[in-house]
Amino acid sequence: MLSKTSKSKIFILDTNVILHDHTCIYQFQDNDIILPITVLEELDKFKRGNDLINYQAREFVRVLDEIVGDELFNGGKSLGKGKGKLRIETGKPFSESLKTSFREDIPDHRILAIAEYMTQSYPKRKTILVSKDINLRMKAKSLGISAEDYKTDQVTDENVLSKTITTFDNFDDTLISTMYENGSVGVEEIKQEVRPEPNECFIFKGNNSSVLGRFDAASKRMQRVEKKSAYGIKPRNAEQTFSLNVLMDPTIQLVALTGKAGTGKTLLALAAAIEMHKSFDQILLARPIVALSNRDLGFLPGDASEKINPYMQPLFDNLSVIKHVFNPRSKEYLQIEELQKEEKLVITPLAYIRGRSLSNSFFIIDEAQNLTPHEIKTIITRAGEGTKMVFTGDLQQIDSPYLDMKSNGLAYMTDRMRNQDLFAHINLVKGERSYLAELASNLL
Structure with missing residues (x-):
């Protein structure tokens, strides 16, 4: 027997939500x-299995066992104070x-049968x-059954993700000079309306000069950002300059680089x-394996290493770009070879x-847009002392x-x-791979 009044709702969960x-x-x-x-x-x-969905399945079964214990469901089990009841519904x-x-x-249609049954059995309560x-969800709605996505961990403000570097035009040239001379200016000295977030980046353009700045929350000052290269890779635009700046700042332990293909996220x-x-x-470079067309890795020929290599190749390509900036006999080139040999530079699934x-x-x-919120949390909570984590992806x-x-x-x-x-x-916007790649990314 389900609890509550007609004001409370009934939610039917699909397997993928769990x-x-x-x-x-x-x-x-x-x-x-x-x-x-059926779920x-x-x-x-x-x-x-060893993937996170296997972990989620095992953990949910344990949670279910703790709720039920040795008792029968008898119409439902309370989920705790202020919560509703949980009930397992047999096939209909x-x-x-x-x-x-x-x-x-099929399982989907059996779930629909239960959803339809619950909708008709409790007409005074909303079943979703x-x-x-x-x-x-479309199938359910076609049958007159309410359906919705699992929204608990969804982002409410999409503008956060597509936010570009803010540019201030007609900026005070005197303040720009101060930033070059002192390396920073106080935020209160900036006359424009600005409420920066920690480590937010800005472009300040005056009549005769310009400067790049990043807000330091600890000092409440706008720090000047210099254009610096990293192991032979030179930034080609302001976004890449800012990226290298935060990537090489030891006080910033977590970095997100977003942007379309060809903007240089992984390379930087x-x-x-x-x-x-x-x-x-150690340097670790990893990416989730998302098999094409939802086909399992097993269909690929070869042993485990040979099956995985095609998915890791884009990462090796980025490493190759860096290596080929140098002469094969140079100390920089040999340094990369040595790091790989000693497994201090590891590319892995x-x-x-x-x-x-x-x-x-x-x-x-890499390709962090293919991870769930729980996977991201699992990865970050593995960070020990002195670890820096960088997530890159194209949303x-x-x-x-x-x-x-x-x-x-x-x-x-x-x-x-x-x-x-x-x-x-x-968020990197300007593609730097090639004019053709930039054109295709924008038009196709």
């Missing part, structure tokens, strides 16, 4: 939760409408199917890491990093079917970490 966040059942306030028996069946398939027969619309007996699967991060290699015990405690490391996570190129601009981990981290002194976010 695999996205194993604590999801506690995120619905005083509303009741229905867990279709438990599907979770069973995900319990084994397909209605004529369901049979006519969807002929296949919660799923990360857009297609399932790797160049900065190699430039600073003496300050760290992200799955191989999970579970490790990373101390005094420069850790670059327009999300390969996971259950993530979007608002719900991916890179966006979530950027939104939650803003205003922290140890965090910096640079």
Whole structure:
């Protein structure tokens, strides 16, 4: 028997919501939760494995066991004070409408049958199917069933992610001169209306000169940013100059670099890491493996290493760009070779990093837009003393079917970490790979 009055809602959870966040059942306030028996069946398939979805499945089953214990559900179990009840709903027969619309007996359609049954059984209460699967939500709505995305960890302000470098025109040339002479100016001296966030970057243009500045929250001053190269890689625009500045600042432990393909995100991060290699015990460059067309790695030929290499190749390409800035006999070129040989510079799939405690490391996570908020949290909480973490990604190129601009981990981290002194976010807009790459990125 479900609790509450007609004012409280009934939420029916899809499997992908649990695999996205194993604590999801506690995120619905005083509303009741229905867990279709089909979801438990599907979770069973995900319990084994080393990926985060396998961890989520195992953790949720443990949470469920703690709630129920040795007792029977008997109409539902309370989720705690101020929370609703949790109930497992067994399979329900397909209605004529369901049979006519969807002929296949698959898990999604069984969940729809339960959602339809609950909607009809509790007409005075709003029943909502919660799923990360857009297609399932569309199917539900076509049957007159309310459906929505799991919104707990979604970003509310999308402007945070697409924020570009602010430019002040007609800026006071005297203040620009002061920044060049003293290295900084107090924020209160800037006459324009500006309320900068920690490590926010600005371009100040006067009538006769210009200067780049980054806000230092500790001193409440606008620090001048110099154009510096990193291990032979020279910044080609202001965005790249700012990126190298925050990447090589030891006081900034967490950096997010966003931007479309060809803006230099990964290359700049790797160049900065190699430039600073003496300050760290190891440089780690990793990326999540998202198989094309949702096909498992098993379909690729070869052993484990050969299966993974195609996914890691873009990272090796960036390393190759840096190496070829130098003569193969130069000390810089040989230094990179030595770092790789001694495994002080490691390129690896992200799955191989999970579970490790990373101390005094420069850790670059590429393609971070394909990570969930929980995955991002899991990675950052592995950071030991002296570790710097850099997440790079293109928020327009999300390969996971259950993530979007608002719900991916890179966006979530950027939104939650803003205003922290140890965090910096640079959104790179201008492509520098080639004119052709820039044209294709803008037009295609």
